[in-house]
Amino acid sequence: MTVIPGSPKSRLDPDPMPRRDWLGLASLWSAASALLFGLVGSMRLPKAAVVAAPSKTFKVTLPDSLAAGEAFVPAGRAVAVYRDAEGIHAISTICTHLGCVVKSNAEGFECPCHGSRFDATGGVVKGPAPRALAWLQVKVSGSEIQVDEGKAVPSGTKVKNA
Ligand code: FES
Known part of the structure; x- marks a missing residue:
């Protein structure tokens, strides 16, 4: 577009931006970009490779067919649970x-x-x-049997089946 000297300025022909304003806008955009990239980058950080340990206390349902003195090993647990006439006990x-x-x-x-x-x-x-091998704490309430792998009890400790 050619500008004729002495002619009134058009609204569509803005003044050139002063250097101070341009630097201010550039620094604002730089800060906004850094913030945005930082946010996106933090969302892409790898997740911690820590798997929550399962609880040491767990419930067991003994099968009705379990014979006295026969071990029942719940899946995924390093515990043998027994039921006999004297009660229930668990051995690590x-x-x-x-x-x-x-x-x-x-x-x-x-x-x-x-x-x-x-x-x-x-x-x-x-x-x-x-x-x-450690004997483990067993709690029986009603038909629910709870074993705590984290608590050892004296050998021979049996809990009466309520
Ligand atoms: S770990 Fe059991 S005998 Fe060595």
């Missing part, structure tokens, strides 16, 4: 040697890692396990 199946999960058998438990054997009460029959 974590080997006291190096922490492998022991397998229950007719005599008690056997560790697949280094061959330790335990009797039906968790007592050590053959090493290298240094200690008996």
